[in-house]
Structure formats: structure tokens, C-alpha cells
Amino acid sequence: MTAVSEQTGAWLEEFAKLPKAEPWIQELRERAYARFAELGFPTTHDEEWRFTNVAPIARSSFRSEPTYGKKRSAVPLDAEAHLGRYASFDQNAFVALNTAFLSDVTVRRVPAGTVLEEPIEITYETPEGAAAHPRTLILVGANAQCSIVETYKGDGAYFTNAVTEIVLGENAVVDHYKVQRESLEAFHVATMQVQVGRSANFSSHSIALGGALVRNDANAVLSEGSHATLNGLYIVNGTQHVDNHTVIDHAKPHATSHELYKGILDGTANAVFNGRIIVRKDAQKTDSKQTNKNLVLSDNAVIHTKPELQIHADDVRCTHGATIGQLDAESMFYLQSRGIGRKEARALLTHAFAQDIIDRVKVQSVKDDLERYLSEKLHEHAH
Amino acid sequence: MALLEIKDLHAKVGDREILKGISLTINPGEVHAIMGPNGSGKSTLAQVLAGRELYVVTGGEVIYQGKDLLAMSPEDRAREGIFLAFQYPVEIPGVSNMYFLKAALNTIRKHQGQEELDAIDFLNLVREKMKLMEMDQALLNRPVNTGFSGGEKKRNEIFQMAVLEPKLAILDETDSGLDIDALRAVAGGVNALRSPERSMIVVTHYQRLLNYIVPDFVHVLSQGRIVKSGGKELALELEESGYAGLGIEDDEEVATV
Ligand SMILES: Nc1ncnc2c1ncn2[C@@H]1O[C@H](COP(=O)(O)OP(=O)(O)O)[C@@H](O)[C@H]1O
Ligand SMILES: [Mg+2]
Numbered sequence: 001m002t003a004v005s006e007q008t009g010a011w012l013e014e015f016a017k018l019p020k021a022e023p024w025i026q027e028l029r030e031r032a033y034a035r036f037a038e039l040g041f042p043t044t045h046d047e048e049w050r051f052t053n054v055a056p057i058a059r060s061s062f063r064s065e066p067t068y069g070k071k072r073s074a075v076p077l078d079a080e081a082h083l084g085r086y087a088s089f090d091q092n093a094f095v096a097l098n099t100a101f102l103s104d105v106t107v108r109r110v111p112a113g114t115v116l117e118e119p120i121e122i123t124y125e126t127p128e129g130a131a132a133h134p135r136t137l138i139l140v141g142a143n144a145q146c147s148i149v150e151t152y153k154g155d156g157a158y159f160t161n162a163v164t165e166i167v168l169g170e171n172a173v174v175d176h177y178k179v180q181r182e183s184l185e186a187f188h189v190a191t192m193q194v195q196v197g198r199s200a201n202f203s204s205h206s207i208a209l210g211g212a213l214v215r216n217d218a219n220a221v222l223s224e225g226s227h228a229t230l231n232g233l234y235i236v237n238g239t240q241h242v243d244n245h246t247v248i249d250h251a252k253p254h255a256t257s258h259e260l261y262k263g264i265l266d267g268t269a270n271a272v273f274n275g276r277i278i279v280r281k282d283a284q285k286t287d288s289k290q291t292n293k294n295l296v297l298s299d300n301a302v303i304h305t306k307p308e309l310q311i312h313a314d315d316v317r318c319t320h321g322a323t324i325g326q327l328d329a330e331s332m333f334y335l336q337s338r339g340i341g342r343k344e345a346r347a348l349l350t351h352a353f354a355q356d357i358i359d360r361v362k363v364q365s366v367k368d369d370l371e372r373y374l375s376e377k378l379h380e381h382a383h
Numbered sequence: 384m385a386l387l388e389i390k391d392l393h394a395k396v397g398d399r400e401i402l403k404g405i406s407l408t409i410n411p412g413e414v415h416a417i418m419g420p421n422g423s424g425k426s427t428l429a430q431v432l433a434g435r436e437l438y439v440v441t442g443g444e445v446i447y448q449g450k451d452l453l454a455m456s457p458e459d460r461a462r463e464g465i466f467l468a469f470q471y472p473v474e475i476p477g478v479s480n481m482y483f484l485k486a487a488l489n490t491i492r493k494h495q496g497q498e499e500l501d502a503i504d505f506l507n508l509v510r511e512k513m514k515l516m517e518m519d520q521a522l523l524n525r526p527v528n529t530g531f532s533g534g535e536k537k538r539n540e541i542f543q544m545a546v547l548e549p550k551l552a553i554l555d556e557t558d559s560g561l562d563i564d565a566l567r568a569v570a571g572g573v574n575a576l577r578s579p580e581r582s583m584i585v586v587t588h589y590q591r592l593l594n595y596i597v598p599d600f601v602h603v604l605s606q607g608r609i610v611k612s613g614g615k616e617l618a619l620e621l622e623e624s625g626y627a628g629l630g631i632e633d634d635e636e637v638a639t640v
Contacts (some may be wrong), residue, residue, distance in 0.1 A: 334473040338487035339461035352477025
């Protein structure tokens with residue numbers, strides 16, 4: 001227990017320094033802080049955090065960064081009914097910490113029946129040396145359609161602890177992108193909690209490129225007849241550590257989910273993929289498919305991949321599969337036999353491995369950025 | 384000077400010796416057919432010449448344009464003008480045929496001191512060669528060999544050869560799995576490339592292809608050795624009496640077709 005209080009102690013000081021907020025927010029913060037103090041930072045004894053050691057975050061001493069510049073508006077009053085309702089801080093210390101430091105919240109509403117042509121773009125840039133807790137709430141009304149692009153970036157060492165809540169009304173269609181391009185010295189922990197309404201369609205693409213120590217939780221709860229697609233691409237090198245945990249909760253019948261996470265690992269990087277599929281007792285006719293594929297380019301990179309199926313209904317179809325492989329020697333030789341150098345061939349095949357995830361990106365700017373990033377990054381490797 | 388000189392070449396895969404002393408000299412402009420039953424080592428020879436590391440050379444030497452070929456990387460061999468049309472072309476999902484071929488051509492051109500082609504010149508070149516091969520242009524935008532039929536893959540190999548214009552082309556069973564129309568198209572593409580400077584090694588199991596691509600020399604390979612060499616009439620002899628006529632049993636109990 002002392003370890004926990006030592007680690008949470010510094011955060012208490014920062015918490016005490018926060019200017020008081022409106023009563024409902026203040027109350028929410030205090031409950032969250034109390035919970036955080038009880039939970040403390042998770043350790044690797046905790047099954048959920050078995051392969052991800054957050055001690056460097058617990059030990060860190062970043063200054064609190066309650067606001068992202070002064071331009072951002074404070075919490076809109078009408079967020080009260082939703083904020084914190086979906087992303088529970090009961091079991092997750094980082095969500096608790098985010099909620100405790102709640103100040104500015106990015107709230108976007110898409111009214112019922114509206115179709116947004118342009119994506120909603122939200123960018124968070126944490127300043128060097130800071131600990132920031134970006135909070136996003138997106139409410140998409142019935143029959144509305146939109147794309148959302150969340151971008152995380154920064155320079156130097158810092159800690160971003162993000163929570164995003166997305167709510168889809170009946171029949172809503174949302175295409176979500178999270179582009180994580182944090183600095184290579186940064187810590188990034190994020191939870192995305194999605195409530196998918198009846199017959200709604202949610203797809204998410206989580207692109208994880210940066211960060212020294214990264215943990216992503218992407219959770220979706222599915223209502224009757226809804227669909228969720230969770231795609232992910234993580235590219236890690238050097239000593240990077242990226243942990244993706246996903247939970248797809250088939251709470252109601254006739255919902256479908258499709259999950260494809262792909263990883264490219266090099267150097268002494270570590271990656272974790274843990275995909276939990278829950279099929280509740282009355283979620284009959286669930287159709288769920290999960291795939292995790294990893295391309296391991298170095299002998300010293302490590303991937304831990306684990307599907308976790310919790311199926312409580314009997315008339316369901318759930319499939320899952322994970323692969324870990326190296327570059328195909330025959331493909332390498334084929335490219336080389338046409339004059340393409342070994343390093344270039346390696347870059348081409350690595351890029352090709354990510355191609356099906358890139359092809360699924362519908363927002364052109366995100367796609368172009370990703371293509372550019374990949375060409376540069378892989379080219380770097382190549383020379 | 385000979386373009387290629389293979390002297391007493393031995394190669395193994397794992398512990399198994401497959402090539403057991405092959406010698407062959409190829410002069411500029413010559414077309415050599417290599418025939419032999421399944422498992423005799425034809426593909427192994429082709430792959431060794433292209434630099435596949437899976438096959439370990441245990442003896443002998445190969446001189447190409449006066450240089451030690453075996454010391455060169457596969458990509459350098461290609462840049463110096465060697466081209467292997469694979470018996471089993473590799474499918475590479477996620478890499479477009481067009482991108483791949485442009486990268487290949489420009490790397491080779493750069494190496495040979497020629498200017499790289501820009502997108503428009505490349506497209507013009509490619510269109511011309513596709514017409515020659517009677518190939519569907521849509522294949523260009525597809526990933527390399529992915530979802531191609533057997534015939535499309537073989538055409539794609541010869542199409543690549545036509546674009547890359549090698550000095551030494553090695554065609555490994557380019558005829559297998561082709562119907563007669565595809566065979567004619569492929570042979571037409573190959574013949575269009577015949578020139579006094581360009582040499583070819585045409586590996587085939589059957590005599591059929593040699594009706595279309597008429598070789599200058601024919602060599603029969605059995606159990607990793609050349610057991611007979613002759614002119615183009617040797618292929619016809621084989622057609623009549625079969626390999627058994629030369630006293631050759633099928634080299635592999637389970638023949639791969
Ligand atoms: N990668 C390999 N591993 C083990 N044996 C091989 C391999 N490649 C070829 N061989 C063996 O070497 C012999 C010659 O094969 P190959 O060169 O493919 O013959 P061909 O092309 O004449 O049919 C065969 O017996 C084959 O089984
Ligand atoms: Mg063969």
C-alpha cells in the first residue's frame with residue numbers, strides 16, 4: 001500500500017492545486033480522485049496490465065496541464081448528462097485520474113439526421129514536461145453520420161492521459177480515426193469508450209505510431225442489430241512499448257463485430273494485443289470476428305497476443321485468430337531478383353503488410369499522412 | 384567472350400546435393416534449352432543462377448560477363464542484366480504491379496547509367512509491352528501476381544522481362560500450365576526479344592515450347608548432371624523416345640506436375 005500512496009501522493013498535490021470548478025464537475029472530480037487514490041497505479045500483477053509496466057508513469061513528475069491553451073471552452077453545461085457516464089473510472093486508475101483532472105472537455109454534437117461531409121478534427125498536443133488529461137465527448141444523434149479524427153502529438157517527454165466517450169444514437173454511422181503520433185519519449189494512455197445504439201454502425205481505426213510507453217483501451221458496447229469494426233495498426237521500433245486492449249461487448253442480440261489489428265515490430269520493441277469479446281446471455285445471433293497479425297522484423301522484438309472470448313449465449317458465431325510472422329523469404333527473393341535492393345524490398349513488403357489497414361481508411365488526409373509517414377519511416381529503415 | 388560460363392557447379396539444399404557438377408557455356412545471342420524430368424534439378428540451376436540463398440553452392444564457379452556471378456547479390460545480378468522468369472511466380476499482396484515494376488526498372492536503369500523513367504514514359508513503355516504480350520492492362524494496378532490465374536502469372540513474368548530487357552533471360556517452365564493461345568503469346572513475347580546481344584536459357588519439361596522458341600542448343604539434365612547435349616533436333620528425339628529412350632528414369636517418385 002505504501003508504494004501506491006507514494007505514487008499517488010504527488011498527484012494529490014497537483015489535484016489540490018486545481019482551481020475549483022462548477023459544483024457538478026467538482027463533485028465528479030473528487031469522486032474520481034478518491035477512486036484513483038484507492039486503486040493506485042496498476043502493476044504487472046494485475047492481469048489487465050500483465051505485460052505493461054506503468055511504473056515509469058507513476059514515478060514521473062510532470063507538471064499538471066489542466067488546460068490546452070486558453071482558447072478552448074470550458075465544459076459545456078449540457079455535457080452533464082453524459083460526461084463520465086460511459087467511461088467508468090471504477091476499475092481503471094487512468095480513467096479515474098483523467099476524470100479527477102477534468103477541466104476542459106472537447107464536446108461535439110452531431111444532431112439527429114445530420115450528415116457531416118467534413119470530418120470532425122480534434123487535435124491534442126501536450127506540451128513538453130506536462131501531464132495532460134484530454135477529454136472528449138462526442139454525441140451522434142439518431143440517423144446522423146460523421147467521421148471523427150482524433151490526433152495526438154507532441155515533442156519531448158510528457159504524459160498524455162486521454163479519455164474519449166462516443167455515443168451513437170439509433171442508426172447512426174460513425175467512422176472514427178485515432179492517429180497517435182506522440183513523441184518517442186512520451187507516455188500515452190488512452191481509453192475510448194463507445195456506446196453503439198440500435199442498428200448503428202461504428203468503425204474505428206487506431207493508428208499507433210509514436211510514444212515510448214503506450215496503452216490503448218478501445219471498448220465498444222453493442223446494442224441490438226448494431227455493428228462495430230475495430231481496426232488497428234501499430235508500428236513500433238527501438239524500445240517502444242505499445243499495448244492495445246480492446247473489449248467488444250455484445251450486450252444485445254443480432255449485432256456484428258469485425259476486428260483487425262496489425263502490428264509491425266522492429267528493434268527491441270514490445271507490443272501487446274488483448275482482444276476481449278463478450279457475448280451476453282441474450283445476445284443471440286452475434287457474429288464476431290477477430291484477427292491480430294504481427295510482422296516481426298527483428299529477433300529482439302516481442303509480441304504478446306491473446307484473444308479472450310467470454311461467450312454466454314449459444315446461438316452465436318465467433319472466430320478469432322492471431323499470427324506472428326517474419327518477412328516472407330520467397331517474396332524477398334522475388335523482389336531482389338528484379339533488381340530491388342534488400343533494404344528497399346524489406347520496406348516494400350513491410351508497407352504492403354500494412355496496406356489493407358491503410359486501404360480501409362476513408363478520410364483522405366489521414367490516408368495521405370499515413371502513406372507519407374510509412375514511406376519516410378520505412379525508407380529510414382532502408383538506409 | 385562468353386556471356387556465361389558455368390564450370391562444374393555443385394549445389395545443395397539442406398544436406399542434399401542437387402546439382403552434381405554442371406558445366407555450360409553460353410555466348411551472346413544463343414538460346415539454350417534445358418530439358419529433363421521432374422526433379423532433375425532444372426529449377427535449382429535457374430534459382431542458383433539468380434542468387435537464391437536457399438541453395439548453397441558447394442563447388443564450381445560461374446563467370447558472367449567476366450565477373451564472379453556467385454559473389455554477387457541477387458539484386459546486383461538483376462542490375463547486371465540477369466532475369467529469371469519463375470516457375471512459380473510469387474504473389475505479393477499489397478504491392479502494386481505497376482509500382483513494383485517501375486521501382487525495378489529504374490533501379491536497373493540507374494545502375495546501368497541510364498536516366499530513370501518518369502511516370503509518363505514508364506506508362507508508355509508498359510503499354511507497348513503489354514500489347515506485345517496481349518495482356519490485360521487492368522493487371523497493372525493489381526497487386527503483384529495476386530489473384531492472377533496460372534496463365535496470367537506466366538505472361539506477367541515475360542511482360543516483366545520485356546520491360547526490363549535483360550542480357551540473360553532464364554525462363555523456368557514458362558510453358559507449364561499455359562493453353563495454346565497463351566503459349567503463343569508468351570513465345571511471341573520471347574521471340575520479339577531475341578537479339579544478337581541477348582542470351583536465353585529456356586527450361587522446359589516438354590518439347591512443345593521449343594516448337595515456338597527454337598533453341599540453338601539443347602541439354603538434357605538428369606539427377607543434377609547434364610547427360611546429353613545437342614542441337615535443336617535433340618528435343619525432337621526426346622519427343623519421340625521420351626526420357627526413357629536416353630535411359631533416364633523419372634528422377635522423382637512423386638512427380639510434381
Ligand atoms: N527447397 C528444397 N528443399 C528440399 N528439396 C528440394 C528443394 N528444392 C528442390 N529440392 C529437390 O531437389 C530436386 C530438384 O528439384 P528441382 O530443381 O525443383 O527440379 P526440377 O525443376 O527439375 O523439377 C528435387 O528432388 C527436389 O525435391
Ligand atoms: Mg522446376
